[in-house]
Amino acid sequence: MTWLVPLPVILPLFGAGLALALYGRPKLQKTVSVTVLALVLAVSVALLVLARSGPLVVDVGDWAAPVGIVLVVDRLSALMLTVSSAVTLCVLLYSQAQGDDQEHAPVSIYHPTYLILTAGVADAFISGDLFNIYVGFEILLAASYVLLTLGGTAERIRAGSVYVVVAITSSLLFLIGIAVTYAATGTLNLAQLSTRLAEIDPGVRLVIAMLLMLAFGIKAAVFPLSFWLPDSYPTAPAPVTAVFAGLLTKVGVYAMIRTRTLLFPQGELDTVLLVVAFATMLVGILGAVAQDDIKRLLSFTLVSHIGFMVLGIGLGTQLGWAAAIYYVVHHITVQTALFLVAGLIERYGGTTSLTRLGGLARTAPLLAIAFFLPAMNLAGIPPLSGFLGKLGLLEASVQVGSPLAYTLVAGSVLTSLLTLYALVKAWNKAFWQPAPAPLPARRVPVGMALPAVALIVVSLGLTVAAGPLYRYTEQAAADLSERTPYISSVLPDGHRGRGQSAWAEGHG
Amino acid sequence: MTDTAPNLTLVVVIAVLVAAGVYLLLERSLSRIVLGIVLLGNAVNLLLLVAGGAAGSAPIVGTSDQPMSDPLAQAMVLTAIVITLGLTAFVLALSYRSWQLHRHDEVQDDVEDRRIARLAARDAPSVAGSDVDSDDGVDLDDEARETHDETDEGRPAPVHGEGPR
Incomplete structure (x- = not known):
């Protein structure tokens, strides 16, 4: 069944070409993109089931592993693929119902670019090669540049130029990291790197780890590298912001988990990660408290909650990784749902500014419920999935038991409380207080509301299905800390993959 | 080796x-x-x-004794x-x-930067912290847009909305 592995990349790329060719036929374009993303979701679910019996490996073009590019789907990749394709499908359906006139955006470009973005995300998730991860990043980033500056309004150009320059800088840092890795080890295959990096000079290994963490840290928006995010995300169209917030930073987090577990099991940078996690949580949430616009507020909570995932990675234990993976899944769905609801509020009230909104609980009670549930979930009110994820992280920190870990326990509890405060403040201003001026109260299309509701239901489902899901993430974390399942399925004999190579033919 | x-x-x-x-x-x-x-x-x-x-020597194509x-x-x-x-x-x-x-291609100020600069100027806590609640009535977004310091030296800053759209 390994032929399924490349499909999450190939299908969207093919669909993007088709959608671009059909640029004059918006109806057909929509059909193409929805069909493609639905297929990707089906494939991802199949991979999720298949990956339970060990990682699935494809040597691309039948070139043997360390020379050719490998695609690997293990439990972690399969889980990320499934969540990301479910989210991208929901956001696509949401954006289709939005109508074309509101955003002044050339929709003919929107569909192909969106599909390319999903292809890039999938490529980053399933790649078993450091350079191919870079290529995946570039695919998704290039698509994100276009989506962020869609329409080319003054506001989007302003936000877009900062975003683009920061993202390019992080890509160049990543590329420098790749060059240094290649110079030190002579390979970029993750499985081979995991054995070779253990043999090189610890100082050089530290440099490589720093460079990679720096590059991924910018993409994941970790504290000192996070200031680009709250300024650039809110200016994009609502569905674009939602998918960026849900997925793009998580690709960075995924890359951090993968490199920390597979390439640097010694955990040289764990202390740095924990300190940075602490700062990310608190600085992010303090920024959110000061905001008066729902979209900007949500962008700051996004930064803040990246800190929780970095905490899980930095603990360096199996329990911590399991909790971090669960938290990533929870956060992708909840954060995307919140941004979609913010889009609904904007549609209904004509603004997302908390000073102008008001009284929505009375005039639009369903909207109020749709905001309240994911907001409470994000703040971590029991028994919702946010609470379970945070509980797992706290348990893992207490198990580590160092003074720094206890500081982080205090920090994450404080962050949760401040998240609750920020969101309740937003709730009071937008939903309970009377509006300063009457709102336009435009009708919200059912087609926009349904995908948002679907995502909220999924995030509530994560609570109901927390048992099996948590077991899955625990097994994923066990595979990650053991490392051998990944390495031995890519390189069965420890040197070569299953594909062909001149060396294998000549010598064996 | x-x-x-x-x-x-x-x-x-x-x-x-x-x-x-x-x-x-x-x-x-x-x-x-x-x-x-x-x-x-x-x-x-x-x-x-x-x-x-x-x-x-050239890789892949043919074989050679040289590395x-x-x-x-x-x-x-x-x-x-x-x-x-x-x-x-x-x-x-x-x-x-x-x-x-x-009419210039400078990277513009972050709105948050302007907000902090404005708060520091007033040396007062944020009352509502709103985009439009400032004393002079200038929108933060507009202020950020019009602040630039490198190009157009010596010339007055263009009025917002003056350039061709």
Whole structure:
């Protein structure tokens, strides 16, 4: 069944070409993109089931592993693929119902670019090669540049130029990291790197780890590298912001988990990660408290909650990784749902500014419920999935038991409380207080509301299905800390993959 | 095994390119940033080439007794060149669009920066912290848009909305 592995990349790329060719036929374009993303979701679910019996490996073009590019789907990749394709499908359906006139955006470009973005995300998730991860990043980033500056309004150009320059800088840092890795080890295959990096000079290994963490840290928006995010995300169209917030930073987090577990099991940078996690949580949430616009507020909570995932990675234990993976899944769905609801509020009230909104609980009670549930979930009110994820992280920190870990326990509890405060403040201003001026109260299309509701239901489902899901993430974390399942399925004999190579033919 | 010392000329060239690239990247106008990205991108390409080891005979095609060049590094450089080309074109378009809108291509201030600057100026706590609640009635977004400090030296700042749309 390994032929399924490349499909999450190939299908969207093919669909993007088709959608671009059909640029004059918006109806057909929509059909193409929805069909493609639905297929990707089906494939991802199949991979999720298949990956339970060990990682699935494809040597691309039948070139043997360390020379050719490998695609690997293990439990972690399969889980990320499934969540990301479910989210991208929901956001696509949401954006289709939005109508074309509101955003002044050339929709003919929107569909192909969106599909390319999903292809890039999938490529980053399933790649078993450091350079191919870079290529995946570039695919998704290039698509994100276009989506962020869609329409080319003054506001989007302003936000877009900062975003683009920061993202390019992080890509160049990543590329420098790749060059240094290649110079030190002579390979970029993750499985081979995991054995070779253990043999090189610890100082050089530290440099490589720093460079990679720096590059991924910018993409994941970790504290000192996070200031680009709250300024650039809110200016994009609502569905674009939602998918960026849900997925793009998580690709960075995924890359951090993968490199920390597979390439640097010694955990040289764990202390740095924990300190940075602490700062990310608190600085992010303090920024959110000061905001008066729902979209900007949500962008700051996004930064803040990246800190929780970095905490899980930095603990360096199996329990911590399991909790971090669960938290990533929870956060992708909840954060995307919140941004979609913010889009609904904007549609209904004509603004997302908390000073102008008001009284929505009375005039639009369903909207109020749709905001309240994911907001409470994000703040971590029991028994919702946010609470379970945070509980797992706290348990893992207490198990580590160092003074720094206890500081982080205090920090994450404080962050949760401040998240609750920020969101309740937003709730009071937008939903309970009377509006300063009457709102336009435009009708919200059912087609926009349904995908948002679907995502909220999924995030509530994560609570109901927390048992099996948590077991899955625990097994994923066990595979990650053991490392051998990944390495031995890519390189069965420890040197070569299953594909062909001149060396294998000549010598064996 | 083999001699792994890198070529000194290449190392010096990389260092100069990176230094100039970082300097340009820290500038405020997008056209200079583009040049910085180009220089940095080429520096990284050379770095990849150095990482591939000493030059040798042509790889893959035919066989030879001499040691071959590393084809993988060249393949990676090729990919990186294509990506940098695409991104350079995009940033150039962005810079042109910015010039169309504002008659300059400076990276503009973060709204948050302006908000903090304004609060510091008033030396007072935020009352509502709103986008439009300031004393002078200037929208924060507009203020951020009109603040630029490098281009158009000596000339008055263009009034918002003056440029061609």
